[in-house]
Amino acid sequence: MSIFSINDNSNYGSILSQSKANKESKENSKISFANAFLKQNASKLNEIQSANSQTLARSEALNSTNTTNTSNNTNFSISSKTSSPNYDISSEFKNSIYTLKYKQVDLSTDTAYGYSVDKDGYMGSDFNKAAGLPEDFKIHKSTLDEIKKAAENDPVVSSTKEYLGVSEYYTNIDMAETIKQYYNLFSNALGQSFPNDKTSFSEADINSMPKGYAINGIKSMDFNDPSNRMNITHLRDFSNSSITNIYQTPEQMKEAESLYIQSGSLIDGINGHSFGLSLEEIKNVSKGEDWQFNPDMSVYPQNEDGSYSKEALFMSFLKSYGSGQPVESSETTLNPKVEAYNRAMAKESFNGDSIALNDIMTGKVDFASLLKGYAQDGWLDADIYAMEKGVAWQNTSIGYGGAWFDNQFNQAKANGWKASNQSIDSYVNSIMDRLNNLLGQTRV
Structure with missing residues (x-):
């Protein structure tokens, strides 16, 4: 006789009976829960279904053919079980869960990031209202997806995620507030050249625009203020x-950059930004590394006359200035592990020195005295030495002449060179003259 034979048929039958009874009990328990759920939520379901005459939610859920019984659309009961290995309950129940979870706002549209999306993928009027956009301004959902991608794949963010062993840096991004803040700045810049109601821009229009803009009033990390949330979010x-x-x-633009460097990087907000409002940048807005913000421009096509829409210019602005990164908002939240890590790092951080350009222009800060003190402390020695030797500043990558100048300066310091009071005064006066001249030409 085989060792696998079963001699005690009564015991075997008992085991089968118990197993069958357990399974039926489990199924009945699920059905009871389903009926209770449907009864409890009947009024809510009817409210949603009445707004959905074509039963869009139900057809989108499972399109099941399982039989169900309903009575007066208020008392639902489960009369048959599905063959699903995961849900031994009716498709009516599953449809109802789907309806409650996903279709409570507007059953005629899809949703994304908490707002409606039309059939072509553009964000709905509720998003425009929350983001402060004109009613006819069209932002495509794919643009918001691209913002999320760029935010999660930023090199610093990626390194932090890898270090902490987490898959997501953000638990939520406030897309409406992000678009709102960037659009207001974009509109401010565009309004310096064109009427606010202008919606299409020819190549001649774009080529006529300024080369750059200086911005003030940006808030960011301030480690002197422990309550500053941006010390944690880094937004x-x-x-x-x-x-x-x-x-x-x-x-x-070059003079502004030069003054920023030659003042010891003290003037916050003097550097110019193109905002992506050049023809070359607009034409290449979709190009970039995989991790960067590269919006799909096929959803913002050129007009028949070859002009560009306001939306297309805004995409170039987002890429050039914001890099698609979120902005500070209480609704933008971090992964708890990331937040704890950033909070710990903030306690070990400190601020560099900088003065807002607007505070200099309004006279709130005596920048000449501040700059002189900075020079007396030795922070501007290389700049003063270059002035004495007639070496011109070139750009941020070369500075005053690259390695050659560095060698000359370091050798002079080793031989005892030190900036005299006369040289310091001359240098500070030169910077202030150039600064006043530039501000006089460019101030809004």
């Missing part, structure tokens, strides 16, 4: 920022 707040200076020429 920026543009809600009170504005254009303070317009650089019409490349020479003005």
Whole structure:
């Protein structure tokens, strides 16, 4: 006789009976729960279904053919079980769960990021209202997806996620507030050249625009203020920022950059930003590394006359200035492990020195005295030495002449060179003259 034979048929039958009874009990328990759920939520389901005459939610859920019984659309009961290995309950119950979870706002549209999306994939009027956009301004859902992608794949963010062993940096991104803050800044810049109601821009329009803009009023990390949430999120707040200076020429842009460097990087907000509002940038807005913000521009096509829409210019702005990164908002939240890590790092951080350009222009800060003190402490020695030797500043990558100048300066320091009071005064006066001249030409 085989060792696998079963001699005690009565015991075997008992085991089968018990197993069958257990299974039926489990199924009946699920059905009881389903009936209780449907009864409890009947009024809510009827409210949703009445707004959905074509039963869109039900057909989107499972399109099941399982039989169900309903009575007066208020008392639901389960009369048959599905063959699903995961849900031994009716499709009516599953449809109802789907309806309650996903279809409570507007059954005629899809949703994304908490807002409606139309049949072509553009965000609905509720999003435009929350983001402060004109009613006819069209933002495609794919753009918001791209913002999320860029935010999660930023190199610093990626390194942090890898270090902490987490898959997501953000648990939520406030897309409406992000678009709102960027759009207000974009509209401010565009309004310096065109009427606010202009919606299409020819190549001639774009080529006529300034080469750059200076921004003030940006809030960001401030480690002198432990309550500053941006010390943890590492995001920026543009809600009170504005254009303070317009650089019409490349020479003005270069002078602003030079003054920033030669003042010891003390002037916060003097650097110019193109905002992506150049023809070359607009034409290449979809190009970039995989992790970068590369919006799909097929959803913002050129007009028949070859002009560009306002939306297309905004995409270029987002890529150039915001890099698709979220802005500070209480609704933008971090992974708890990331937040704990950033909070610990904030306690070990400190601020660098910088003065807002607007505070210099309004006289709130005596920048000449501040700059002189900075020079007396030795922070501007290389700049003063370059002035004495007639070496011109070139750009941020070369500085005053690269390795050659560094060798000359370091050798002079080793031989006892030190900036004299006369040289310091001359240098500070030169910077202030150039700064006042630039601000006089470019101030809004």
